[in-house]
Structure formats: C-alpha cells, structure tokens
Amino acid sequence: MSEPSKKTGLIHENARTEEQKKLMAQIEQDGVCPFCAEHFKKYHPKPIIKETDSWFLTTNMSPYEGTTYHFLFVYKKAHVISPSEITPESRADLFDLINWTVEKYDIKGGSFFMRFGDHHYTGGSVEHLHTHLIVGDTDESSQDAIRVKLGWKVAS
Ligand SMILES: [Zn+2]
Secondary structure: OOOOOOOOOEOHHHOOOHHHHHHHHHHHHHOOOOOOHHHHHHHOOOOEEEEOOOEEEEEOOOOOOOOOEEEEEEEOOOOOOOHHHOOHHHHHHHHHHHHHHHHHOOOOOOEEEOOOOOHHHOOOOEOOOEEEEEEOOOOOOOOOOOOOOOOOOOOO
16 A cells, blocks of 8 residues: 655545546655645646635546546645644535536536545645545436545455
8 A cells, every 4th residue: 555645645546547646646746635725737738617715626637437526625735634623614614616607507416525534544645734525417318327436445
C-alpha cells in the first residue's frame, strides 16, 4: 500500500486514466497540492463553472464511465482533508452550491459523495477535501450501474 506523497498528498496508485497519471507526475515534479486554491486553476484543465466563498465548482477531468455529469466541488480556503476542519458556513455553502448545480442542470436524480481523512480507507487520488456529484441514466434506459470505489471491504 502506497503512502500519499509528502509533497503533494497525491496517491498515485489510485489514478484511473493516462491523462491523470501524466498530470500527477507533473504535479509531483512541481511539489504542490493540485487542489489548493493557489494551484488549482493552473493544474485543473476544466473551466471553473462557479466560485463561492468556500468552493470551486468544476467538472472532473476524467469523468466516471457512463456519467452524464460528473461535477467536483473543491474546498478553496485551505488545505484540509476532513469536513471536521471546515466551518458550519462552509458546509452550508457546499449544500447551497450543490442545490444551485442541481437546478442549473435540471438534474432529476444523482448522487454526491465526499471521501475524507486517511486515504487508506477511501480509494481517492487527491486528499484535499472535495465532493463529487455524479448523474447517469435511469434504470429504465440502462442495465449497467455506475460503480464507484468508496472504500475497501472487510476481509471475510
Ligand atoms: Zn490542498
């Protein structure tokens, strides 16, 4: 099991695409956290759709297979890895921004999730606190579920 890079907090083994791997190699060379506000716009190749006091709203550079939308909400104010490190105002701000996105894109149903803390439990590739919002098709149109790694099964 790999440790997150001391310099960047990236967990390289959890990268899913070649594009991600290349970008992570560049970030490692530069020695920064790619989701910290002062670096985010430089490394993230997708436009920032909206910005609030606490969050950037953007899309994932490598959307999960089969999604119509794959939004990311990236915490702006500091390098943190857990929701316990942010203020109640910033937590409320996140839900307001999720609601704004749901209305703006006329999303009838979707899922959002936030990995946090010790990456050994989560399968995330960037430790810096962020939330995913994913939207796919209906179970009437498709038989294939979108599958997301959110943790590891307890060994039986
Ligand atoms: Zn950071």
